[in-house]
Amino acid sequence: MKSAHRTFLSIRWKIFILLVVVLVGVQGMYAFFSLSQLNDQFEQQREQINLSEIARLDGSVDASYQRLLEVAELLPLIDSRSQAYYSDPLAQLTELIDLKFDAFQLTGSVNAAYLFDSQARTVGFWGERVDISTSEIQQVYDTERPLRKLICTSVCLRYVAIPIQMGGKKLGVLMVGRFLYDVIYDIKQQTKLDIGLALRAPEGVGELGNWGLLINSLTNRSQNQELLEQLSLQQSFNPAGGSYVLEHNDRYFEVLFSPLKGLSEGQAYWVVLDDISGHLLSIRQSLLNYLLLGMGGILTALVLLSWLLKKPIQFFTELANQMSLLSRGEFSEFRQTLAQFRHRDIVFGEDERDLLVHSSIQLSEQLERLEDEVAERTDSLEKSRQALTQERDFLFGLLETAPLVIITQNSKGQLRSVNHFGLQLMDLDSHSFRKVTFFDTLQREEERLDFLANTGRLMEGLETEVRTDSVLLDSSGTRHDLSWLHVRLRKSHDEPLMLSIGVDISDRKLAERRLQWLVNHDPLTERPNRVFFMSCLNDAIEKNRSPESHIGVLFLDLDRFKEVNDSLGHTVGDKLLKVATRRISDCIRDTDVLARQGGDEFSVLLTSIRDLEGAEVVASKVLQAFQQPFWIGEYEIVVTVSIGISLFPDHGVDGATLIKHADVAMFQAKDAGKNCYYIYDVEKDHQRFERFSLGSDLRKAIQNDELVLYYQPQVDAVTHHVVGVEALVRWQHPSAGLLPPDRFIPLAEELDLIVPLGEWVLREACRQMQAWIEVGLPDMKVSVNLAGQQIAHERLIKSVEEALEASGLSPDCLELEVTENFVIRQPEVAIGKLTYLREQGITLAMDDFGTGYSSLSYLKKLPIDRLKIDRSFVKDIGIDRSDESIIKATLAMCHTLGLEVVAEGVETAEQLAFLKDNSCQIIQGYYFSKPLPPEECLQYVLQTAPLKDI
Numbered sequence: 001m002k003s004a005h006r007t008f009l010s011i012r013w014k015i016f017i018l019l020v021v022v023l024v025g026v027q028g029m030y031a032f033f034s035l036s037q038l039n040d041q042f043e044q045q046r047e048q049i050n051l052s053e054i055a056r057l058d059g060s061v062d063a064s065y066q067r068l069l070e071v072a073e074l075l076p077l078i079d080s081r082s083q084a085y086y087s088d089p090l091a092q093l094t095e096l097i098d099l100k101f102d103a104f105q106l107t108g109s110v111n112a113a114y115l116f117d118s119q120a121r122t123v124g125f126w127g128e129r130v131d132i133s134t135s136e137i138q139q140v141y142d143t144e145r146p147l148r149k150l151i152c153t154s155v156c157l158r159y160v161a162i163p164i165q166m167g168g169k170k171l172g173v174l175m176v177g178r179f180l181y182d183v184i185y186d187i188k189q190q191t192k193l194d195i196g197l198a199l200r201a202p203e204g205v206g207e208l209g210n211w212g213l214l215i216n217s218l219t220n221r222s223q224n225q226e227l228l229e230q231l232s233l234q235q236s237f238n239p240a241g242g243s244y245v246l247e248h249n250d251r252y253f254e255v256l257f258s259p260l261k262g263l264s265e266g267q268a269y270w271v272v273l274d275d276i277s278g279h280l281l282s283i284r285q286s287l288l289n290y291l292l293l294g295m296g297g298i299l300t301a302l303v304l305l306s307w308l309l310k311k312p313i314q315f316f317t318e319l320a321n322q323m324s325l326l327s328r329g330e331f332s333e334f335r336q337t338l339a340q341f342r343h344r345d346i347v348f349g350e351d352e353r354d355l356l357v358h359s360s361i362q363l364s365e366q367l368e369r370l371e372d373e374v375a376e377r378t379d380s381l382e383k384s385r386q387a388l389t390q391e392r393d394f395l396f397g398l399l400e401t402a403p404l405v406i407i408t409q410n411s412k413g414q415l416r417s418v419n420h421f422g423l424q425l426m427d428l429d430s431h432s433f434r435k436v437t438f439f440d441t442l443q444r445e446e447e448r449l450d451f452l453a454n455t456g457r458l459m460e461g462l463e464t465e466v467r468t469d470s471v472l473l474d475s476s477g478t479r480h481d482l483s484w485l486h487v488r489l490r491k492s493h494d495e496p497l498m499l500s501i502g503v504d505i506s507d508r509k510l511a512e513r514r515l516q517w518l519v520n521h522d523p524l525t526e527r528p529n530r531v532f533f534m535s536c537l538n539d540a541i542e543k544n545r546s547p548e549s550h551i552g553v554l555f556l557d558l559d560r561f562k563e564v565n566d567s568l569g570h571t572v573g574d575k576l577l578k579v580a581t582r583r584i585s586d587c588i589r590d591t592d593v594l595a596r597q598g599g600d601e602f603s604v605l606l607t608s609i610r611d612l613e614g615a616e617v618v619a620s621k622v623l624q625a626f627q628q629p630f631w632i633g634e635y636e637i638v639v640t641v642s643i644g645i646s647l648f649p650d651h652g653v654d655g656a657t658l659i660k661h662a663d664v665a666m667f668q669a670k671d672a673g674k675n676c677y678y679i680y681d682v683e684k685d686h687q688r689f690e691r692f693s694l695g696s697d698l699r700k701a702i703q704n705d706e707l708v709l710y711y712q713p714q715v716d717a718v719t720h721h722v723v724g725v726e727a728l729v730r731w732q733h734p735s736a737g738l739l740p741p742d743r744f745i746p747l748a749e750e751l752d753l754i755v756p757l758g759e760w761v762l763r764e765a766c767r768q769m770q771a772w773i774e775v776g777l778p779d780m781k782v783s784v785n786l787a788g789q790q791i792a793h794e795r796l797i798k799s800v801e802e803a804l805e806a807s808g809l810s811p812d813c814l815e816l817e818v819t820e821n822f823v824i825r826q827p828e829v830a831i832g833k834l835t836y837l838r839e840q841g842i843t844l845a846m847d848d849f850g851t852g853y854s855s856l857s858y859l860k861k862l863p864i865d866r867l868k869i870d871r872s873f874v875k876d877i878g879i880d881r882s883d884e885s886i887i888k889a890t891l892a893m894c895h896t897l898g899l900e901v902v903a904e905g906v907e908t909a910e911q912l913a914f915l916k917d918n919s920c921q922i923i924q925g926y927y928f929s930k931p932l933p934p935e936e937c938l939q940y941v942l943q944t945a946p947l948k949d950i
Contacts, residue, residue: 871905
């Protein structure tokens with residue numbers, strides 16, 4: 001393996017670099033210290049200057065108060081020649097100030113004057129208006145002590161107020177004030193600094209809007225205002241004042257803001273500007289001079305040190321170059337080369353260099369002897385190594401490639417070795433596995449106890465091998481089930497070791513867990529299945545034998561689910577079942593159990609409910625949850641639920657009975673119109689059993705020819721001749737006798753028998769009609785009802801054609817009746833098929849008109865020839881005016897659309913007369929004839945037929 005490249009740097013350059021770093025570092029530290037001292041001195045000097053300037057300004061303000069006081073004392077001096085003209089001294093003083101104020105204002109002595117009487121009322125004012133507190137004026141008058149004060153609004157004004165006495169009597173108070181401009185310009189004459197005054201300003205107003213200040217006055221304003229505005233944009237302002245340094249036009253300025261004494265913080269500030277560029281330049285020049293001097297010293301020291309260290313460094317360089325001879329085994333040449341370095345310095349004698357040469361020569365001699373010994377042993381070891389390598393490679397390949405966890409550990413569980421597969425599975429590396437014990441890999445307490453109990457016997461020699469199981473989580477969180485085989489190894493270094501081999505049986509365990517889960521759960525909804533639910537129910541019954549506690553069982557079935565499956569497919573149906581499961585689960589407690597019984601049936605176990613009302617509350621919640629439509633992909637599906645309820649111990653004392661009775665109650669809810677819940681009722685259960693028995697018999701009835709057709713004549717309302725018959729199916733039950741359609745037609749629809757039953761009726765009606773025609777029956781039609789399931793079925797057209805073909809009946813002798821509800825609810829299914837049948841010559845009639853949607857827009861689109869008015873409207877003729885109005889409107893509409901009308905259920909002469917008066921063409925009902933067997937129907941037709949037709 002090629003060694004990595006290493007950068008070589010001569011020792012002379014290392015010493016040189018080290019010296020440079022040390023000297024530069026020392027010089028740099030000293031320069032930094034010097035710079036810090038210069039800066040401290042400069043800051044102290046600036047602080048003294050600033051304090052001095054502020055003291056000078058404040059002193060000027062204090063001195064100006066004295067001048068104002070002198071002016072205030074001069075103003076009241078009254079000319080004696082004018083005393084006779086005034087009876088009021090204050091009026092006389094007012095006149096005098098009027099005469100003198102302009103002169104004082106022109107000289108700059110006074111900018112404002114106020115005169116107050118003894119009640120602190122203003123007698124007169126001159127110059128700048130000032131807001132003065134009445135209490136302060138009254139205080140001056142009462143105490144006879146002057147008042148001096150500074151106020152700042154848009155300008156700063158200092159004023160003094162003194163009491164006025166004339167003739168030994170107090171008359172009032174005189175106040176005189178003056179702007180601070182004179183102080184600023186007086187100080188400017190004494191110093192080179194620029195001075196100004198900054199006042200508080202409304203937010204965003206003023207030259208220094210960011211600071212909330214405006215510049216009241218400023219020397220050299222044309223230059224300094226720009227500087228202050230730049231400062232306000234770059235730095236934040238301290239209301240307590242302070243100094244700021246700003247670079248402007250390649251120069252440095254110090255700006256001092258100092259609050260005026262006697263005012264609240266932030267109201268007004270002295271502004272002092274000083275150009276400090278010269279001072280900073282002086283500091284930088286001093287630092288540069290020092291650095292140049294230091295660099296010169298460093299270069300001089302480096303030159304001297306290089307000259308002094310030249311020979312020693314040269315010696316070590318030559319010695320280093322010769323040391324490579326040792327690495328190449330050229331020991332004799334190495335000793336000859338080093339001999340020339342002995343006794344080089346005759347004046348001072350031997351030194352460390354001579355000792356180093358002598359030691360190097362001895363080292364070469366010893367290395368030469370060792371090399372000979374190593375060569376001999378190498379030959380011997382090489383042979384052993386080759387044999388061991390082969391054995392090691394075999395064992396290593398076996399350990400590293402086997403998909404097993406192979407480890408060795410001592411009696412304390414400390415790992416001594418782990419193979420590659422084990423390191424990966426246990427998320428360890430080759431350096432850290434010794435810090436882990438085998439106990440750390442055991443996740444559960446029972447695993448640790450099992451391991452300690454069994455391996456203790458193994459290490460004591462009581463067992464030859466031990467098998468344990470454990471669960472391991474790898475770095476990604478994946479679970480691994482391991483089966484371990486532990487055997488004791490012989491002692492190594494006086495430490496008993498144990499070999500542990502782990503086999504990953506996760507796939508087998510996963511398959512076992514999955515199989516166990518599938519035994520007890522429904523794969524689609526991931527809820528418990530029928531078996532698991534029964535187990536939970538029986539357990540709950542055993543735990544709740546006390547009379548105070550009850551157990552409820554809810555049996556649920558989705559209404560219209562089969563229709564969803566048939567029309568939208570099983571994929572949508574499966575998704576609907578999953579969403580329905582979540583809705584039901586949201587309505588029950590965590591302690592309750594929801595299971596799928598199969599298909600679209602579910603059961604709920606309600607544990608520990610007080611009474612039947614608790615089960616009804618849950619059932620109501622489920623019904624309410626199913627009121628919202630289901631969105632499955634792009635489909636909006638409305639599915640309700642029917643629920644049956646049984647209660648332990650009221651409706652059964654074992655699980656099977658409770659489920660059975662809840663199932664019975666669910667069917668009772670179905671019979672009641674669906675979308676409701678029913679509580680188990682014994683009497684209705686018996687009825688249900690009878691219905692079930694009837695359903696079983698109905699399946700056999702079609703095969704055993706137990707069905708018969710009766711025919712009810714349809715009579716012309718004017719001639720009273722039979723123009724057609726309606727085929728009505730009856731069931732000749734072996735034990736119950738002749739059963740009407742309402743006893744078994746709903747049952748046939750529920751049991752999916754309506755399609756084969758309807759096909760039988762169609763075939764038989766066609767056969768019978770053809771038989772009548774062959775014996776000379778007058779021209780008429782046989783009417784056959786089509787159920788909605790027949791229309792939706794794919795065999796409708798084929799079954800009609802087969803019935804006509806088998807019987808030989810002409811299509812114009814057949815009339816098919818369809819119900820209004822199905823045709824209008826599913827026009828996309830019905831219209832195409834009905835249109836085809838009509839085109840074949842078959843007459844189409846709409847049955848039960850008026851009981852469903854009765855949509856005129858659909859009526860125009862439907863391919864029908866006749867309309868049948870339902871008996872529910874006909875029976876109220878002469879009783880209910882509304883029904884009569886409906887019949888009249890229906891007849892008028894049909895006449896407009898060119899449709900024939902058949903009135904069903906006509907039983908009285910009054911009903912017949914009303915229908916004839918309103919031009920109803922065809923009558924069907926008990927008034928003329930009840931449904932008759934084929935032989936009697938034939939006799940009735942022949943009796944009422946015209947003689948020419950017989």
